[in-house]
Amino acid sequence: MASSEDLKLRRKKNMEQFFRIFFGRGIIVKICLVIAVFFIIVAVFAPVIAPHDPTATDPMNRYLPMGSEDHLFGTDRYGRDVLSRLIHGARTSLTCSLFATLWSAVVGSTLGIIAGYYEGWLGKLILRYVDIQLSVPALILSMVLAVILGSNMFAISIVLGIGAIPGYIRMAYSNVISIKENDYITATRLIGQKNRKIMFRHLFPNCFASLIVIFTMSLGQVIMVESSLAYLGVGLNEPLAAWGLMVNDGFASLMTHPSVALLPGFCIMAIVVAFNVLGDALRDALDPKLRGKL
Amino acid sequence: MTSYIIKRVLASIAVIFIVSIFVFSIIHLLPGDPVVMALGLETPMEDIERVREEHHLNDPLPQQYITWIVEMFHGDFGDSLIEFRPVADIIKERLPRTLAIGIPAFVLGILLGLLIGIVSAVRRGKAIDQTLTFFTTLSIGTPQFWIGMLLLYLFSIKLHWFPMRNLVMPGESILGYLRSATLPIICSCLQMMGSISRQTRSNMLEVISQDYIRTARANGISEKTIVYKHALKNALIPVVTVIGMNLRNIIAGAVLIENIFSIPGIGVTMTNAINNRDYWVLQGCVLIVSFIAVFGNLVVDILYGYIDPRIREARG
DSSP: OOOHHHHHHHHHHHHHHHHHHHHTTOHHHHHHHHHHHHHHHHHHTHHHHOSSOTTOOOGGGTTOOTTBTTBTTOBOTTOOBHHHHHHHHHHHHHHHHHHHHHHHHHHHHHHHHHHHHSIIIIIHHHHHHHHHHHHSOHHHHHHHHHHHHOSSHHHHHHHHHHHHHHHHHHHHHHHHHHHTTSHHHHHHHHHTOOHHHIIIIIIHHHHHHHHHHHHHHHHHHHHHHHHHHHHHTSSSOTTSOOHHHHHHHHHTTTTTOHHHHHHHHHHHHHHHHHHHHHHHHHHHHHOGGGTTTO | OHHHHHHHHHHHHHHHHHHHHHHHHHHHHSSSOHHHHHHOTTSOHHHHHHHHHHTTTTSOHHHHHHHHHHHHHTTOOOBOTTTOSBHHHHHHHHHHHHHHHHHHHHHHHHHHHHHHHHHHHHTTTSHHHHHHHHHHHHHHHSOHHHHHHHHIIIIIIISOOSOSSOOOOTTTOHHHHHHHHHHHHHHHHHHHHHHHHHHHHHHHHHHHTSHHHHHHHHTTOOHHHIIIIIIHHHHHHHHHHHHHHHHHHHHHHHHHHHHHTTOOSHHHHHHHHHHHTOHHHHHHHHHHHHHHHHHHHHHHHHHHHHHOHHHHHHHO
């Protein structure tokens, strides 16, 4: 029987190993962690940090260049401060995607665990649903759903979440299928443990590592879809500050004022890449066996 | 193999059937009455009634669905409410433009992806691997509309190497096609290239660490033969799935690419149809696009079963 002292030591060792592998992939992971934390802080404190009201127009000061006094990143075609819009855009994008990723994680992994646990008709039905959803190109499905559900932040979060569900279902399903074969699951079933308890006490914690990885990666993916929808004009609406909208808005003046369109795009790239890289590093650190499978 | 193919085909037909129900219901789920939205609020009631009657919008839903499917099998997708011409004509006119970008991008994405994946697996840990991996990470995480804009800004506006718009079809002038299609094709293949090279690299690394590769090495077989003859074949099997997934992404990407480079293809038609509430055009386009995606998946599945007999048994 391991004493609690032993357990503590092992936990500490595990943590050390986790951090060693997590940061062992070189400088890029560290940079990405900084970028992600930076954007999260910016998003949380947006109203405090932003020098101007992101929606305040100023017809006298349209298209101010970068580095102008009082407007560090210049102004857009309505004279709105680009920096403040970028800062508030981080808040919009992160709020939407966090909400979308959270609810789809809960629903998706529940469905996936159910599908894996009761293979039968219920499992087949859930997997068929995934196949069908994936057969409609994701962005097109999201566009149509966005038009049906509307373009406020809540509706867009629902749309984005629907797009992310299949990833969770597949991941939870394939995990449960292999965990289920273990003797301890059979044992708990033989003792007469309830199905629901087996699923959430034993199966869910064992899938947790890979679900966290999917979660991190889909955060980036969801931000990308969100901005694509806004860019196409079916996502979040003006005058809300959202990066995709800003790119769309700046596109018209790409020839004369490229920074208005290029800056928000750069932010999208930075945060999506950061979450993807962090997801990768997390995967290697949480479970080296998963390498190459996600 | 035959029974596997038949099962796959049947499964695809089932998927198409359910997708068609979804596409059919779009029109009823969208807010607002399609006819009123299309004709304007001031249209007299009789006209609205007439158009509703013409489009069988007063029938019960299941009957509407059946009429719709039957008409489609006759190549009749309805008429555009904005352009006043058959949706089938619109699709016939615009799909080639989408394919003129999509197919080369698909092929280029596979080739570049495999090449980069193999090179970085073979030179694992070296500078070239790190550089390539960095670029694939970037290419996966960058929104296509932004890359497109960056390319436009650098190569069209600043350097004047490529025109900003007006896609020339290869049938008209090969040179013009190459000039006008290069940027959209590059932009469209980048994400796919990234995900394929990632997959190829990690599969190669996994296969190289297998026992049979060690045995081959122990037998004194040259490194080149090991990599290209023994490892690559097995490493490529899972890549086929990623290629299948990317077929869908290329089609969906067309929406963004065509909007940036002003190519009047299916993607732009779809966006316009959404914005103008041109329901029949939207239905037709979504259906065609999903059909292409499902068909592409079917081909990939069959290929997969052909390459790897284990799959045939598992899924057959």
